[in-house]
Amino acid sequence: MKKSALLILLITVSSLTFAQTAEENIKKLDIELFTPSPPIANYVKAVRTGNLVFMAGHGPSKADGTSIKGKLGADMTVEQGYEAARIAAISVLSSLKAEIGDLNKVKRIVKVKGMVNCTADFLDQPKVINGCSDLLVEIFGEKGKHARAAVGMVSLPSNIAVEIEMVIELEE
16 A cells, blocks of 8 residues: 555544544533423424424523523624524524434534524624534534525514524434
């Protein structure tokens, strides 16, 4: 075997050996997933069909039941909205884990829809929803890269700052 081929093989094997799983990355990032609260209306938080899971919209809810509320462009900064989107992603992942048992079963984050509670002249919805997208890549690596929509809303339920929906593909 040529030295270059052997080197590539060794690098590949060593990177597979030391690759972090989603569950390990969550611990490393000091993220605490929580038991999700029941839905607030007539719906379910997750629907599985085949190897896809469609997650209902989740706001920036914390384990203690509180949520981040406010309107971007009026009483919240982009940085505060980014943090709210990150927390909303943790809420979605908490519900996903409750549904599938182990986040290492995730094959790919397929789609994210991020809705931002904002004023009509607020134009930085993508910067806000990056809070969710960045976290997904930190946790899942390449599997966390997804198609996305980031849109502004005149209001969201209970004045939450953001709402996140996801479609996730699971390993078969």
